[in-house]
Amino acid sequence: MRHIISVLIENEAGALARVSGLFAARGYNIESLTVAPTEDATLSRMTIVTHGDEMIIEQIIKQLNKLVDVVKLLDLSEGPHIERELMMVKVKAEKGMREEMKRMADIFRANIIDVTDCSYTIELTGAGEKLDAFLQAVNDDLIMEVVRSGPLGISRGEKGLGLSTNS
Amino acid sequence: MDLTGAEIVVQALKEEGVEYVWGYPGGAVLHIYDALFQEKALQHILVRHEQAATHAADGYARATGKVGVALVTSGPGATNAVTGIATAYMDSIPMVILTGQVPVPFIGSDAFQEVDITGITRPCVKHNFLVKRTEDIAETMAKAFYIARTGRPGPVLVDIPKDVTDPGVRVPFEYPKKVSMRSYKPVEKGNTRQVRKAVDLMVKARRPVVYTGGGVVLGEASEDLRKLIAHTHFPVTNTLMGLGSIAASDDHFLGMLGMHGTYEANMAMHEADLIIAVGARFDDRVTGKLAQFCPNAKIIHVDVDPASISKNVRVDVPIVGQVKPVLKDMLKFLKERKSGPDKAALKEWWARIKTWRDVDCLKYANSDKVIKPQYAIETLHKVTRRRNFYLTSDVGQHQMFAAQFYPFEKPRRWINSGGLGTMGFGLPAAMGVQQAFPKATVACVTGEASIQMCIQELATCAQHDLPLKIILLNNGYMGMVRQWQEFFYDKRYSHSYVDALPDFAKLAETYGHVGMTIENPGDLEAAYKEAFGMKDRLVFMNVIIDPEENVYPMIEAGKGHHEMHMSPHLSAERELA
Numbered sequence: 054m055r056h057i058i059s060v061l062i063e064n065e066a067g068a069l070a071r072v073s074g075l076f077a078a079r080g081y082n083i084e085s086l087t088v089a090p091t092e093d094a095t096l097s098r099m100t101i102v103t104h105g106d107e108m109i110i111e112q113i114i115k116q117l118n119k120l121v122d123v124v125k126l127l128d129l130s131e132g133p134h135i136e137r138e139l140m141m142v143k144v145k146a147e148k149g150m151r152e153e154m155k156r157m158a159d160i161f162r163a164n165i166i167d168v169t170d171c172s173y174t175i176e177l178t179g180a181g182e183k184l185d186a187f188l189q190a191v192n193d194d195l196i197m198e199v200v201r202s203g204p205l206g207i208s209r210g211e212k213g214l215g216l217s218t219n220s
Numbered sequence: 221m222d223l224t225g226a227e228i229v230v231q232a233l234k235e236e237g238v239e240y241v242w243g244y245p246g247g248a249v250l251h252i253y254d255a256l257f258q259e260k261a262l263q264h265i266l267v268r269h270e271q272a273a274t275h276a277a278d279g280y281a282r283a284t285g286k287v288g289v290a291l292v293t294s295g296p297g298a299t300n301a302v303t304g305i306a307t308a309y310m311d312s313i314p315m316v317i318l319t320g321q322v323p324v325p326f327i328g329s330d331a332f333q334e335v336d337i338t339g340i341t342r343p344c345v346k347h348n349f350l351v352k353r354t355e356d357i358a359e360t361m362a363k364a365f366y367i368a369r370t371g372r373p374g375p376v377l378v379d380i381p382k383d384v385t386d387p388g389v390r391v392p393f394e395y396p397k398k399v400s401m402r403s404y405k406p407v408e409k410g411n412t413r414q415v416r417k418a419v420d421l422m423v424k425a426r427r428p429v430v431y432t433g434g435g436v437v438l439g440e441a442s443e444d445l446r447k448l449i450a451h452t453h454f455p456v457t458n459t460l461m462g463l464g465s466i467a468a469s470d471d472h473f474l475g476m477l478g479m480h481g482t483y484e485a486n487m488a489m490h491e492a493d494l495i496i497a498v499g500a501r502f503d504d505r506v507t508g509k510l511a512q513f514c515p516n517a518k519i520i521h522v523d524v525d526p527a528s529i530s531k532n533v534r535v536d537v538p539i540v541g542q543v544k545p546v547l548k549d550m551l552k553f554l555k556e557r558k559s560g561p562d563k564a565a566l567k568e569w570w571a572r573i574k575t576w577r578d579v580d581c582l583k584y585a586n587s588d589k590v591i592k593p594q595y596a597i598e599t600l601h602k603v604t605r606r607r608n609f610y611l612t613s614d615v616g617q618h619q620m621f622a623a624q625f626y627p628f629e630k631p632r633r634w635i636n637s638g639g640l641g642t643m644g645f646g647l648p649a650a651m652g653v654q655q656a657f658p659k660a661t662v663a664c665v666t667g668e669a670s671i672q673m674c675i676q677e678l679a680t681c682a683q684h685d686l687p688l689k690i691i692l693l694n695n696g697y698m699g700m701v702r703q704w705q706e707f708f709y710d711k712r713y714s715h716s717y718v719d720a721l722p723d724f725a726k727l728a729e730t731y732g733h734v735g736m737t738i739e740n741p742g743d744l745e746a747a748y749k750e751a752f753g754m755k756d757r758l759v760f761m762n763v764i765i766d767p768e769e770n771v772y773p774m775i776e777a778g779k780g781h782h783e784m785h786m787s788p789h790l791s792a793e794r795e796l797a
């Protein structure tokens with residue numbers, strides 16, 4: 054099963070390497086990993102998307118918790134949560150094709166954030182499937198470059214991952 | 221009080237109550253060595269290879285329960301220490317390893333003797349630190365010791381760049397009285413609800429087995445285990461790392477389990493309806509084939525490390541907590557019950573166990589022509605049983621013979637590399653034990669291949685007057701490798717013959733020790749007596765043994781507990797009967 058795990062980790066040199074090293078050394082699957090500092094500069098927040106059966110996910114969570122730098126974590130997939138991913142796509146947009154491309158962006162509620170004489174850069178935020186759908190909708194030959202952030206997640210309602218919240 | 225970084229390192233060690241540091245100097249740690257030069261309260265023991273520094277600190281930690289400390293330089297000093305760090309990590313031994321590093325501005329520039337040791341050791345330490353400011357040394361040292369000894373213990377490495385210990389930089393020194401980390405909160409007591417659930421299963425069990433590992437030794441819970449066993453009359457088996465946690469002479473003890481465990485221990489595991497695993501981790505050498513492991517049993521698992529639970533084997537009642545308070549609670553709740561474990565069922569169970577015991581699986585054919593390794597260990601026990609005795613071991617057949625044939629009555633007396641299986645461990649580990657207990661008798665059982673991996677430490681023993689007794693069971697083979705080649709590779713003994721051996725007795729003598737060569741079974745006991753009588757001398761006993769003896773019983777890797785190979789001698793005898 055796919056799991057999305059949020060981790061609060063000390064913002065120390067090597068902390069990211071400890072997490073990625075753990076996944077590599079123990080052969081855990083890792084689909085995406087994003088990390089950035091939080092409102093508290095001493096903490097970073099990671100979002101990890103992984104796959105595995107129940108026993109493996111249990112081990113992943115335990116092994117992450119065992120890392121001395123990990124302060125707290127939450128398996129978002131266990132409760133209601135929201136996921137968003139950011140994607141930037143550079144597409145060919147030469148004369149004659151520009152209108153069509155703009156319409157496509159509108160349909161997907163995407164933004165065109167950069168324009169040159171031959172290209173558009175389109176920004177799109179949403180669940181992973183929405184981003185996939187956009188890429189499928191655009192003719193392969195027109196796609197010059199794609200960059201995706203990997204999903205970010207946050208739980209809904211009371212529950213959450215913070216130093217003071219219950220998780 | 222303002223101190224230099226190097227002085228702070230030394231002060232921190234003293235604050236932690238460190239008595240000994242095993243180490244080897246080099247450029248990056250020269251400031252620290254200079255601070256040690258004036259130091260009286262701390263004894264530094266100069267080893268001859270950094271691997272030995274870590275093994276010696278490790279042996280000290282295993283024998284005393286205190287944190288062992290090693291100090292090495294950057295680059296090659298640090299990489300030489302890695303094997304010892306990994307060895308300690310696999311067996312959860314509390315250690316702090318201080319490594320020198322190139323000055324902060326040079327880090328990442330491939331400077332002379334630079335190596336990314338925090339990167340290299342990340343997968344084999346409990347935690348590591350790179351200290352970038354002199355102001356941070358005290359707190360980092362306090363954290364390192366705290367992490368090493370609490371929770372599931374383990375090695376912690378502190379990498380200290382040379383400029384951080386520069387004598388020109390002084391900062392105020394205050395050692396933290398208490399360490400508290402928001403990201404590291406080791407568990408204490410187990411959840412009492414879970415313990416009660418476990419007790420429910422225990423009173424219902426008809427064929428229970430208590431299976432305990434190194435965690436009982438590390439958690440100082442032997443006495444609590446003994447009480448629990450005395451109260452329940454449950455049979456108990458130990459892993460290689462757990463030997464001594466229950467007295468070998470205790471009637472309830474079935475011997476070691478696993479690959480070279482006893483018939484009765486493995487059969488009891490296979491037939492059990494309840495396994496109570498305490499401070500053990502279901503290692504593959506213990507479980508054999510997972511699909512066939514304890515097929516009929518419910519499993520209770522007590523461990524301080526949640527990640528150990530349900531890692532290899534799904535358990536029914538997980539209990540995360542320090543082994544000692546959990547065992548105490550278990551006994552308390554059992555005693556509160558009106559009815560205890562089912563006596564009739566237990567009687568029947570013990571009767572079955574007796575039939576397995578009667579097989580006498582460790583029986584061997586002794587000889588009056590050639591020394592059998594089993595006999596060498598039995599005789600060692602005979603000669604040392606009344607002594608305050610510690611036995612370390614290297615890795616191979618001799619290790620298994622020692623585990624099978626030396627009955628350990630107390631914890632922390634059997635010191636060997638279980639998880640990593642590191643050849644070269646035995647001699648330096650014994651140095652650490654002897655340093656901790658100068659009056660005790662410390663012996664190391666080894667093989668002619670293993671001993672050569674750290675033999676240079678005979679010099680350290682000479683310099684520091686360590687009167688170890690080294691018992692080399694010399695079969696001329698990497699016996700354990702040869703045994704596998706005999707069984708699984710049609711006796712193609714590819715590169716497992718140890719040729720060009722030195723005369724070990726003479727070699728020991730050139731280091732200033734006493735050397736002996738013993739070839740006749742009839743001479744062995746007298747030779748041991750003579751050797752152990754030499755209180756102040758290291759005696760190296762080169763015991764020439766049967767070159768092709770095998771370790772039995774044996775479960776092949778990937779087979780079930782009931783599929784044991786027994787000694788051919790024993791099988792023949794059984795057929796005759």
Ligand SMILES: Cc1ncc(C[n+]2csc(CCOP(=O)(O)OP(=O)(O)O)c2C)c(N)n1
Nearest residue numbers: 616617618643667668669670697698699700
């Ligand atoms: C550092 C290291 N290298 C290789 C091995 C693999 N190994 C396990 S036992 C063994 C042979 C040990 O031979 P010896 O020390 O003579 O002991 P014996 O088995 O003959 O008693 C080897 C090579 C190991 N455990 N450790």
Ligand SMILES: [Mg+2]
Nearest residue numbers: 667668697699
């Ligand atoms: Mg040998």
